[in-house]
Amino acid sequence: MKARYRYRCYPTKCQQLALSKLFGCVRRVWNDTLAYCIEEYKVGNKKPKNADLQKRFITQAKKTKDREWLKEVSNIPLQQSLNDLEQAYQNFFKSCKGQRKGKPVRPPKFKKRRAKQSARFRQGGFKVHENSVYLAKVGKLKIVWSRELPVAPSSVTVIRDSAGRYFLSFVVEIALDSLPETNSNVGIDLGIKTFATLSNGEKIDAPKPLKKSIQRLRRLSKNLSKKTRGSKRYERARIRKAKLQAKLKDTRGDFLHKLSTQIINENQVIVLEDLNVSGMMKNRKLSRAISDLGWRQFRTLLEAKAAKYGREFQVISRWEPTSKVCSFCGKRAGKLDLSIREWICLNCETTHDRDINAAKNILVAGGHSDTLNGRGGKRQTSVKEAAPCETSTRPEFIQLSINEIA
Numbered sequence: 001m002k003a004r005y006r007y008r009c010y011p012t013k014c015q016q017l018a019l020s021k022l023f024g025c026v027r028r029v030w031n032d033t034l035a036y037c038i039e040e041y042k043v044g045n046k047k048p049k050n051a052d053l054q055k056r057f058i059t060q061a062k063k064t065k066d067r068e069w070l071k072e073v074s075n076i077p078l079q080q081s082l083n084d085l086e087q088a089y090q091n092f093f094k095s096c097k098g099q100r101k102g103k104p105v106r107p108p109k110f111k112k113r114r115a116k117q118s119a120r121f122r123q124g125g126f127k128v129h130e131n132s133v134y135l136a137k138v139g140k141l142k143i144v145w146s147r148e149l150p151v152a153p154s155s156v157t158v159i160r161d162s163a164g165r166y167f168l169s170f171v172v173e174i175a176l177d178s179l180p181e182t183n184s185n186v187g188i189d190l191g192i193k194t195f196a197t198l199s200n201g202e203k204i205d206a207p208k209p210l211k212k213s214i215q216r217l218r219r220l221s222k223n224l225s226k227k228t229r230g231s232k233r234y235e236r237a238r239i240r241k242a243k244l245q246a247k248l249k250d251t252r253g254d255f256l257h258k259l260s261t262q263i264i265n266e267n268q269v270i271v272l273e274d275l276n277v278s279g280m281m282k283n284r285k286l287s288r289a290i291s292d293l294g295w296r297q298f299r300t301l302l303e304a305k306a307a308k309y310g311r312e313f314q315v316i317s318r319w320e321p322t323s324k325v326c327s328f329c330g331k332r333a334g335k336l337d338l339s340i341r342e343w344i345c346l347n348c349e350t351t352h353d354r355d356i357n358a359a360k361n362i363l364v365a366g367g368h369s370d371t372l373n374g375r376g377g378k379r380q381t382s383v384k385e386a387a388p389c390e391t392s393t394r395p396e397f398i399q400l401s402i403n404e405i406a
């Protein structure tokens, strides 16, 4: 299994210049080739072969007057960039033909100077040392090994993010190291107020870095919008904003990494509800809170870590009625308004916390539950039981809102 290990690195002023030059060359080769491919499509030709493109836009371009500066950087990242372009096109074609799962893939785009920059070196173009990493025609970059690199990497990508920070990202082949099996399974309900509620009753709040710094971010954005594009002041304001955004992203990533590791360590089966995040992002009111909390990143992390450590990860359909079914006896309640945080099932008289009940149902819907009292094993959560209007008119359930309890 392939994994990425990312470290911060600190190039000297001189190396920063060399890297700028390298990023510029990679960008130029990519953009030249992409423009050519687009032109070829317009006249009805097929996509040219990768080998021909490499010859034309790297080897031969170096011999021309206005591209001879391509010689000043290592050839490896230039070739890698065209391999990446090839891959980007393949993904796009496969997506068009419906041969690729997930969201539709867009065609490759031109690279911009102000965005995140990267260049990839494969073996032969870099060497790992004790406190540094050598990159061809750039030199030895000082690196901080925040954790150990497990094996020799097969490639390394040097990255400069929009806040001007540098990173080295290594690809390594790692063995699947199964964790010792456990008996506990968990269902997770994700929410806005409480980030995650576990079926064992645990509630986890997210640090809300974006909410805390939202005023600051808003001020920086406003400040940036007043500056003239391309001016020195604009650039300074842009970097200030990018730095704050980078910090927020790091805080969130750190929280999600720790939480997902803990959940994977403690449980054999992890069941999550599919939230349709992209559909929710269209709701502008919710979008900020949602992107802040990073549900999507959380799901990706759980999935990857489950695969790495031999755990079972399941996603259940978001149409399962997880919040309005009693997790103890399986009886359906009527429509529960979002403001109702606690309710009592009239069938078995259990008092439910809305989120914990939902988390328990998510675990049951995944086909794994420790508490199957009176449920006769796996419950089939079908929507057929009763029409929604019918259930809501039957006075079977008492609903208590938080105010009523307090």
Ligand SMILES: [Zn+2]
Binding pocket: 326, 327, 328, 329, 330, 331, 345, 346, 347, 348, 349, 350
């Ligand atoms: Zn009940």
